[in-house]
Amino acid sequence: MSTQKGNVHRTRPPKYKNTVTFKNTMHDTSKRTQDINHLSMDSLCPRCTGIIEWKAKYKKYRPLTQPSVWLVAFATS
Numbered sequence: 001m002s003t004q005k006g007n008v009h010r011t012r013p014p015k016y017k018n019t020v021t022f023k024n025t026m027h028d029t030s031k032r033t034q035d036i037n038h039l040s041m042d043s044l045c046p047r048c049t050g051i052i053e054w055k056a057k058y059k060k061y062r063p064l065t066q067p068s069v070w071l072v073a074f075a076t077s
Contacts, residue, residue, distance in 0.1 A: 024059040036061055 025033060036056050041049045048070075055061035 022058060024057065028059075032063075033059075036063065 041052060
């Protein structure tokens with residue numbers, strides 16, 4: 001293993017390097033993916049915005065089935 005306990009330094013470079021960037025719409029042109037890509041994140045904090053943008057970019061975002069309440073917003077006001 002390359003990162004076994006006590007041996008965190010690799011001794012060789014990786015065998016393969018990605019040559020093209022990941023595109024979340026390459027093989028999936030569904031309406032759900034298009035909706036996720038066009039989400040507007042206006043009322044979110046910078047941290048939540050970054051997390052959701054990353055998830056949408058790498059096809060990890062799943063829309064909520066029930067609307068939720070952000071509890072930190074109530075604690076600060």
